[in-house]
Amino acid sequence: MTQGKSHLLEGKNIIVTGSSMGIGQAVAITLAEEGANVVLNARGQQGLSETMALMPANRIGKVVSYCGSVADYALAGQLVESCMDHFGHIDGLINCAGIAEPQGSSILDIAVEDWQELINVHLHGTFNTCRHAAPLMKQQGHGSIINTSSHAFMGMYGGTGYAAGKGGTNSLSLALSMDLKEHGINVNVICPGAKTRLSTGEDYENLIGDLNRRGLLDDSLMEASLNPPDPSYVAPLYAYLASSHAKEITGRIFWAAGGYIGLFHRNPDQLLAFKDHETSPPWKMQELITKLHRKDLQKIEETCNVILSTNNCRLLVKQKLLLKIANAAPVQWLMRLKN
Known part of the structure; x- marks a missing residue:
């Protein structure tokens, strides 16, 4: 052997x-x-x-x-x-x-x-x-x-x-x-x-x-x-x-x-805006300008990155930092590797 x-x-x-x-x-x-x-x-x-x-x-x-x-x-x-x-x-x-x-x-x-x-x-x-x-x-x-x-x-x-x-x-x-x-x-x-x-x-x-x-x-x-x-x-x-x-x-x-x-965590869709298409007309440009503002999108993205940080590849930095994050993560997150 x-x-x-x-x-x-x-x-x-x-x-x-x-x-x-x-x-x-x-x-x-x-x-x-x-x-x-x-x-x-x-x-x-x-x-x-x-x-x-x-x-x-x-x-x-x-x-x-x-x-x-x-x-x-x-x-x-x-x-x-x-x-x-x-x-x-x-x-x-x-x-x-x-x-x-x-x-x-x-x-x-x-x-x-x-x-x-x-x-x-x-x-x-x-x-x-x-x-x-x-x-x-x-x-x-x-x-x-x-x-x-x-x-x-x-x-x-x-x-x-x-x-x-x-x-x-x-x-x-x-x-x-x-x-x-x-x-x-x-x-x-x-x-x-x-x-x-x-x-x-x-x-x-x-x-x-x-x-x-x-x-x-x-x-x-x-x-x-x-x-x-x-x-x-x-x-x-x-x-x-x-x-x-x-x-x-x-x-x-x-x-x-x-x-x-x-x-890698496959993020669920983040709801940005909603209207019932069966009872409402299509989106108007002004509605989208209001609802899809760049700063709002950035806030949503930053929130997701914090919540899912242990699975985000942008944390591929120094090994010491990665180990600190892994040790601090909830056990159920780390168990996803097995499940």
Whole structure:
């Protein structure tokens, strides 16, 4: 046995896209340490070979690789077929493949080709693998899909295709969780905070500094963005969600960084104004000017942020602050992770 590991994934066959580096690589290694058979995937063979070399020598499962971009629908199908050919069935699909937004990218200057590539990799790539894997999981009566998103979907980092691709991934995953639950398939999302090639380097540091100067990121978020924890801290959450212990957990968006794990709270609608459409005429412009005043909307938003602060990703700052918040939170809020 690998020291310190429980082999909770022994006999599980799991695909990990984007596993040549960063989070995907850390996830693949953790899965192998826990006993899973793993299919690595990335666009470059060199990175896959590097990941293979990092696999535990005394692992009990097998590790194979399939090179190519999952943004290609046919190749995504071949990747899933590779898992079936090597191991006979597919228990888990973990999508970690991703690319960075071009330096300084915004709606004012991004090339349409860059936009399309970002959407192709982040959203289409996730759809492609899910589309091929889900029918096979349905036939088996079980399966786990874990997709990777980002706090960027909330727009706090500006940009275009990266944020849109991650937002689309969240919506797609929630919809899949509803469609596939009756077939024994759970679908979840993780928004990780970790040190990777996308969150390091001079270009990235310049981007974060620029966002801070423009007022899009406050000082705390800037500091957290510039000092992300190692990806080995988020990898166990992926492994847990792929295990039988998490088979009842579906349709959740998690966020994780370092030793902290949180859950995005899907806020209920906040009533701003109401009239019975069966007995009242449509809204008049002056009514909306009065009822939807900017300051009033801001007050409502601030109130929601306070009430739901433990589940709000804007609290992804220093670990000490997060732990203080978690320790002060009502027990029932923290138990949502289990329920």
